[in-house]
Amino acid sequence: MEGSLIKITSAKAFLLVIISFNIHINSSVAMDYGAEKASTEFIKTSCSKTIWPSLCFTSLSSHTGAIQTSPRLLAQTALSVALDQVVSTSAAMQRLSKAPGIKPGEVGPMNxxxxxxxxxxxELKNSMGEMSQLNGSPNYALLISDIQTWVSAALTDEDTCMDGFAGKAGNTKNVVRGRILNVVHLTSNALALINNYNSLHG
Structure with a gap:
């Protein structure tokens, strides 16, 4: 009888441990979900202040873990996304410039x-380097000014790419335009988020 009682008590204790463990796990999941939801809402609200809010949100919504609810991390991630896209676009256009169908008049503008x-x-790499030094830096004003200047210059360079294809017709122009516009919009959004972070910092 005593042995049976010990077995029952042990079984109950084990069951309580399992229940407690499950509650802890479910609580952690709920907390993680809550944090992700808060980050998603933060990104959506912040992106509403950019010129292309839909693109801003879709390009950043998968980075909730990195961004959390930090305006600085949001701006930094937006810069990183824009940089990745410029690198990808540059590589694609490098291949396009060597494609057999390219016209002689398109070679110069492509180069x-x-x-x-x-x-x-x-310029975007320089901006990323400075962004990583911003938090708590005594040189904040100088760093943010450099970042804004570099991102603005990157935006101008991307616009310049399109200028070379003005007045030209054909599939190459359409491909270039589609890719460059995406890059321009991402860079513009990054600059808007940087400016917003700076306004909050002040």
């Missing part, structure tokens, strides 16, 4: 475009 995209990549 010019690749050159300014290289500049844009460098």
């Amino acid at each position: 010019d475009c690749l050159e300014v995209l290289t500049d844009s990549i460098d």
Whole structure:
């Protein structure tokens, strides 16, 4: 009888441990879900202040873990997304410039475009480097000014790429325009989020 009682008590204790463990796990999941939901709402609200809010949200909504609800991390992630897209676009246009169907009149504008995209990549990389130093820096004003200048310059370079194809017709122009517009919009959104972070910081 005593042995049976010990077995029952042990079984109950084990069951309580299992229940407690499950409650802890479910609570953690709920907390993680709550944090992700808060981050998603934060990104959506912040993106509503950009010129292309839908693109802003779709490009950043998968980065809730990195962004959380930090305006600085949001701006930094937006910069990273824009940089990745410029690098990808530059590589795609490099391949396009060597495609057999490209017309002689498109070679010059394509090479010019690749050159300014290289500049844009460098400028966005510089901005990323400065963004990583912003938090708590005594040189905040200088750093944020440099970042804004570099991202603005990157945006100008991307616009310049399109200028070379003005007045030209054909599939190459359409492909270039589609890719570059996406890059321009992402960079513009990143700049808007940087400016918003700066306004909150002040």
